[in-house]
Amino acid sequence: MSKINEYAWPHYFLLHHGVFREHSSTTKLRVVFNASAATTSNKSLNDIQMIGPPLLNDIFSILLRFRQYKYVASADVEKMYRQVLVQPDQRDLQLILWRETASDELSVYRLNTVTYGTASAPYLSMRCLRQLALDTDDKIIARVINEDFFVDDLITGEDDPQVLLNICEKTSEILKSACFPLRKWTFNYDVNKEVFKKLSSGEHCQNKTLGLGLQVDKDMLYFTTNVENTSKVTKRTMMSVISQIYDPLGLLAPTIIIAKVLLQKLWLCKIDWDDAVPTDIECLWNRFIQNLSSLQNIRVPRYVMSEHVLNCELHIFTDASQNAYGACAYIRTYSDQSSVSVKLLCAKSKVAPMRQIFWKRWAKEYVAELQTRTKWKTRQDSLAINQLALIKDDNLPPLKWKLGRIIRMYPGTDGISRVADLLTSSGITRRAFSKICPLPVSP
Structure with missing residues (x-):
């Protein structure tokens, strides 16, 4: 952030306010910027920005991988957005008003780095991380950077503790070379003090992992939802x-x-x-x-596998009622040396639709299939290659149906053709036999 006395056109002043986070271990007071506030032109900074393609990894996939490894580690990038510089000619679009005390005059400051609250911030920061993955020659580290990051949070794991430590050290070095220092390292097992000091690790205790609580000493997931009931329920x-x-x-x-x-x-x-x-x-x-x-x-085991596993099975159960339906997936592992282990992997539930359309679909789709359709089960030579035919269109009268010539037919596994390609004035069209009306003329 730089204090300035003049600024060029175009420019934009960001609204901002502080948010106090009591449970944060690093940043108790965080500044929130609003780049969606419209100006006198009825446009905001976010309105004119291009957000770029989505680069965020799927949080569900990250957590599933997080539960398959015996040894895991987590960390986050320190002030990730503030580590990425903005082009100098674009910085006047990130101006703020600020003063240290109420008696001071308002001053204009220019933000020189990517700002949280702008539409392009997630893409710009993630794109810098992806570039580090492209530049490294280590395929394992590249995979970790590409797949195990969710914004500034890193969650990775391995079945060998020493391999995991090597991955953490190399990943930390590569990110630090681009001013992305990793901090608050947490492991679910004891590591030596030298590694702790080298990685600037946090306390070996309870920790949050992408919103889920992780009790690292017992390797258990827990939930930290605190809800207060209100006097009026609405x-x-x-x-x-x-x-x-x-x-x-x-x-x-x-x-x-x-x-x-x-x-x-x-x-x-x-x-x-x-x-x-x-x-x-x-x-x-x-x-x-x-x-x-x-x-x-409630405590849920984070690790869903078992040691010395020879067989691993995925079991999925589903059920439904008039009110809701859902499914759950279990991991079942066993071997000659260990007993059978069954653990819940994930689940999904959903309320039933308010409009009950099951019976309408049942009458329309299933009952109709109960009728025997002999024309689909017996061979009929009603169509042939090079034969002229009209293509039936339910939205047009017969006199406006397209004229085409059959150039190819597609037999099924039973040897009976049910679909054909027709050459028309507008190109090749593929239709089912039920939509093709052959003309009684010689080819």
Whole structure:
């Protein structure tokens, strides 16, 4: 950040305010910038920015890989956005007003680095990381940088503790060469003090991993949801509570689906966001809130595999009702030297649609298939190569159907053709036999 006395056109002043985070171990007070505020031109900085292609990795895939390794490590890039410089001719689009005390005059400052809150910030920072992966000759480190980062959080693992330490040290060196220092290193096993000091590791205790709590000494996942019940229960407060329950792997699906079903019932009641909910729904909701505190006592094993595994199986179970449906996946491992181990990998739940369309689809799609269609099961020589035919179009009258010549037919596994290509004035068109009307003329 640089203090300036004049600035060029175009320019943009960023709105900003502070956010206090009591539970943060590094940055208690974080500045939030708003680049979406419109100016006198009715345009904001985010309106004119190109956001670039999406480079964020899938958090679900990262967490699944995180659970398959016996030894894991996590860290984050220190002030990641602030490590990337912006082109000098673009920096006047990141101006702020600031003064140290209330008695000082307002001064204009120019932000020289990528700013959190701008539309292009995620792409610019992630693209710099991807460039480090392209520049390195180590394929393993390149894979870690490309696949194991979610924004500034690194989560990786290996089944060999020494191999994992080597990966962490090399990754830290490569990122540090580009001013991306990794900090707050956490391991789920004991490492020597020299490695701790070299990696600037954090305390070996409870830690958050992409929003999930990780008790590293016991290698357990836990949930840190703290929800306070309000005196007035409305649709807005219920939605707020549900959104606070962070569960990317669906491990709390049986619990969350209860709240989702209650919220769906409110939609059927057609009440406004701030209206009091019916008494029966309020009683069910209060009971749900009271039991929600029990989530803090739940511990889920992070490691889903077992040692000396010879056989690994994935078992998926599904079920449905009129209110909701869901699925869960279990990992079953066993070998000659160990007993059978079954652990929950992930789950997914969803409320049933408010409009019941099952029976309509059943009558339209399934019942119709019960009728025997002999024309599809017996060979008929009604079409031939080079034969002229009209292409049936349900949206046009017959006199406007396209004329074409059959140039190729596609037999199925049973040797019976059901699809053909026709050469028309606009090109080659592929249609089913039921849409082809042969003309009674010689080719």
